[in-house]
Amino acid sequence: MSAVWHPFTQHGLGEPIPQVTHAEGAILHTVDGRRIVDAISSWWVTTHGHCHPRIVAAMREQAERLDQIIFAGWTHQPAEDLAQGLRAIMPEALTRVFFSDSGSTSVEVALKMALGYWTARGEPRHRIVVLEHSYHGDTIGAMSVGARGVYNQAYAPLLFDVATVPFPSPGHEQATLDALERACADGAAAFIVEPLVLGAGGMLFYPAHVLAQMRAICAAAGVLFIADEVMTGWGRTGTLLACEQAGVVPDILCLSKGLTGGAVPLAVTMAIEPIFEAHWSTDRARMFFHSSSYTANPLACAAANANLAIWRDEPVLERVAGLAARQAAGLSTLATLPGVTGARAFGTIIALELGGNAAYLSELGPRLLAFFRDRDLLLRPLGNTVYVMPPYSITPSDLDRVHAAIGEACAVLAG
């Protein structure tokens, strides 16, 4: 019997847990010899494909030189290079790079930076404004700024209060903007948002002009604007950052998942100079009080530097555009099938609902999971929302297989 307690897994259901031995591109190989197409980028992290040779080589080389070093008051070249590399490709106003280890911690850091900023200015503000259906991670602070539901009900007494503005569904954009304006009016500290695509909330998309207007409202009210690009960053939406499509520059930017190409855990929270300056002092009581043991781990930084080099020398955005076109073509066929609603595409992501109302614990979810597993596909529907978010190196024939299986699932399960 395995001693492993898996995340987001109900062990009481006794569902099979496949064991993966090796992977390349969009393909996972299991211990029992199956060849599985990873159609969700191993939960949204893998961008260029599994075990990209340049990322693997960078980690191997780094491992032989320096494995780990305290980062409070010490530094190393891979971290310095990565900070410079990020400054060169991210919006110019984001001058400071703070390292951590996961999307959730990058969000915790962003929230602490925002409150630290207001405290240092002698104008303590603490209210955080959030968008309905958001997801920002599973630690207590990240859950607090995300949607409430069955997945955090038991911990609700520990979650702090936030102001929630409604999701800008088609035709209701103005209601979102009006609510944001009201929420910002009386001294909120920050607004945190997933730009253009809400991932775990159900692959919900909203237009760039709404993001631009939300940004403008925050700027006018002097409320810090935090962009959580943990999922949307690194090409998923068709551009390096989703914010680019709206001409938006945030005050704080959270990046993780694709930062290392999806190879090893690493995150950064980038901030504008005034937020760094607010913590700058000769008074030790005003420093930014956050660290974790593996902050800016050299192996992880080396992997991220290799990812940046891939973005620099390889036609990544062309691959992204090619994948987006094939995804859209596949979706146009699926959209016509009976039982399919809400067919939608954004960059490299497609999503649709199969029959009936969405709910995370919907009975259809586990049946779909098993259906795809039986066909050697890694897909993990959110309730009855089926989405495809593959690594950019997925072959056209493997992608066709994914689309065909979704079509088959419509006929068998939802028809």
Ligand SMILES: *Cc1c(COP(=O)(O)O)cnc(C)c1O
């Ligand atoms: C996945 C995700 C997170 C959390 O990242 P972890 O690395 O799983 O902690 C935060 N925000 C968004 C938008 C995400 O998709």
